[in-house]
Amino acid sequence: MATVPTLPGITSKVVDTSRLKQHVLFSGPENGTPVLFVHGNASSASYWEEIMLKLPAGFRGIAPDLRGYGDTEDKLIDATRGMGDWIDDIAALLDALKIEKTHVVGHSMGGTIVFGLVGSLNGRVWSGTVVNPGSIYGFGGSKDLDGTPCYDDFAGSGGGVVNPEFPKLIAAGDRSSDNPQASPRVVMNGFYWKPPFVPAREEDLLSSLMTEKIGDQKYPGDFVPFWQLAQCRAGKFGPINALSPKYVGDSVKNFVGAASKPFILWARGDSDMIVSDSSFFDFGTLGKLGYVPGWPGEEVYPPQPMVGQTRSLLEKYTAQGGSFEEVVIADTGHTPYVEKPEEFMKAFGKVLK
Template sequence: MSSIPLMPGIASRMVQTARLTQHVRLSGPEDGVPVIFVHGNNSCATFWEETMLALPEGFRAIAPDLRGYGDTEFQPVDATRGMADFADDIFALADAMSITRFHVVGHSLGGSVIWSMLATAPERLLTVTLAAPGSPYGFGGTKDVEGTPCWPDFAGSGGGLVSQEFAKREAAQDRSEENPQTAPRVIMNTYYWKPPFRPAREEELLSGLLSIKVRPDHHPGDLVTSANWPGVGPGVLGPNNALSPKYVGDGPARILGATNKPPILWVHGADDQIVSDQSLLELGTLGKLGVMPNWPGEAVFPPQPMKRQTRSFLRRYEAAGGRFHEVELAACGHTPYLEHPETFNQVFHAHLG
């Protein structure tokens, strides 16, 4: 059923929900306490298998491939809803499996999905674990801890900023290391974790990266032209546009105003190059480094302070009656649960308890 080989102890099946048919990886007892794992962009649920198998006794791991990734039925992502299509899919999966409340874990884009889940139905979440999550204010084009946009039209965010050559090589299932600037394998081993780390299941994880559906209505997604630097803004289709701060809306305010506030664990790597205050995939950083020409300067378009945004928001969450715990791992990139599994699982399992 899974197009990517499964680790011993992991099963998979297709689950028909009210929204779409989802491919789901499973481990642990069927009557165990449910823990739903949400993967990141340019990946699929295979990234979670080791973490699923390491769960304490009595927990049931459930890891779906999101729409547009892995073996789940393809449905377009309406980016104007932000992460809501993904969030609604997770809740629909829980409904189809007769799960009322559950623990939820999200990595990168999966963390962004959880922000949307917290804004939608926090009463269904027992605990929240965020592993290197996207900022609650989206990816790209904001300049302070409050998520103020650099431009009114949110230029500098969205699908138009994705490397077209990288996407073409994903579509071609290119597993080589030729032309390393756009080789998916090299990108993964450079940015997903801190070199020289190489995962034992590198081939399966690369297959997960290559499982994203490359098509105009998904990845990279559409774009609009802008008079503001760098000349492009977010379109309305696909996950890269859904990550734009243009479509975050009142989600952060709804999270802060909700009566139900599940406890949040935030784990991130000190050397993350994707989600950081100097992200090498974000245009403010690239402009400051001189990589992107005609940068309008730090006063107009600084590097997005992604981690400071998350920290500031979680402190506001705490002040509003919630609670959170932050763990930063040294010598760690964008995937703390793979790079430092013992430390990650120790704090994660304690949080579940």
Template sequence: MSEQARVVEQRNIQTKRLTVHTRGTGAEGFPVVFVHGNCSSSAFFESLLERLPKGLRGIAPDLRGYGETEPQPIDATRGMRDFSDDVASLLDALNIQKALFVAHSAGAGVVMQLAIDHPSRVAGLVLEAPVSPYGFGGTRDADGTPCWSDFAGSGGGTANPDFVQRLAKKDRSTESQTSPRNVMNGCYVKPPFKSPREEALLDSVLSTRISDAHYPGNFEKSPNWPGVAPGTTGMNNAFAPKYFNLGAFASLSIKPDVLWIRGADDVIVSDTSLFDFGYLGKLGAIPGWPGDDKYPPQPMITQTRRLFERYAANGGHFREEVLTDTGHSPHIEKPQEFERLAFPFLLEHAR
């Protein structure tokens, strides 16, 4: 690990697809691409970039619809491929043929899709609290079987309307449980933890572009509980299981090593997620829940582990590390523990 903090520079990079705003540590070293999750930006990796070991080159883009990247619309019918193609195009613009990847939450879906489409470009993957390979919401078992044929309970209609409105208004208050600040401090991390960079992280959350074409996306009405099904545009539809399925990851022709890091007390990506309609219905928070036989909680961790076990059975390698007393953002909550796991892996695979 470097003894002195790395200088993190911000720049805009023109690719063949769009103008990408990035944070980076310069042009020296083996490239490591950091891909953020939903309702955040590359700013979530600022401290990690500052501490990146010598010999590694950090590059953290803002995804379209977040931060300061050109806000091209998101075609959700391509799953996460708008994002993964953007990242591949960024690599092309920087003349990078192969890179390591560190990806958080929905960002893990982006880089796993990139690995499916361009396996030779991936030297290794650090996946932090990764979204399920079968998307978010609407599936019932370890293999991602949908609860309903129209994938009701996933997509743009599942976002909390008050949270969305407060994001649009750049609300920095604590007056509501669904204010962006309270959601960040209550769900992105495990309370009572608060980051010393809380205001900068909140700026990042508030950089989320609100529209049907971005976050959360549009939706369709459904005759099935809970009454909403995926639309065709925007982030939450892009990782709806109607369009997003990473099952092909298990059979990659080239199999990069995977380091899976998660917090034991994550309430976002979990088999008992507080953002999953199946689990919320079971708790009684959403009326009309049809029961475990028709709409059980989505077993997100179980789904990820099942996919990685198939990956290993086909000759790949993964390692799962669980940090205790930690929520959805281990690299922010437990930076030393996260770096103790991630940095040696990156240095070992920087080739």
């Protein structure tokens, strides 16, 4: 039984794979063309349900809860492998479902994982769609379009960049709006979509956010405590450490150099404040605004140009024989497929054709 109630037309199942038991949502016919949906951080497969139900006839939606999230078996994420645990889990799921090839769609952190899947799954991806994807160079602690680390030891990234109150309130099951900086509901409604939009399934999506596994080795993960940016270093466990530029490693090389280069659709909201060139979740932006004591200045630690890094990456991919399209969805935030599903499907439907 799924923790979060599902919409009519969505089925919920636990799939026993060679790596872990994965909770997976399905839509469409079992023999349909597969479309794999990968959710982002502080969410679960539930966020994809409406889009899964909008797939054209003959397509099968498949949305797993990633390791560390939702109702999937609770096993630790080895952050030192970068996206490796998630990529291998997804490959194991495809094997268990006897799927040779699939379209893949990823949001935010899930978009970063999609870049990794294209580089690692050796021709098993028909198309890749990334929605407001995190930078393939990692989250935090990098600068310029090539993802140069701000510090040689990758300080300023990892679990220490998370407001510690946010995971505490998730663990406490806090559904209030009492803490304007860290209440899960406030963060979701303030940043996941562009206010004043509130989705019809607000309570279910909040429940989905709160299924993330919390702990020193889970979310936000272990880290060297932050008293100034040069001291904040990634630990070895959990999703935020896995997305540190310290560990993403060969992802860029593998993606750009992939032997099989599927078409990439890059869709993003024009008002995203989480993944942007001036993200409100980035120490570089917050330092520039005067909110980070000991910020070393823009030359050392500027705002990470996350959107610019993705565009530069996709241009390199194209130069090596790939192709992509960038679609900007107006008046939406970090989750345009929730805010304007019809507009998202207009672009995504072309990819499926």
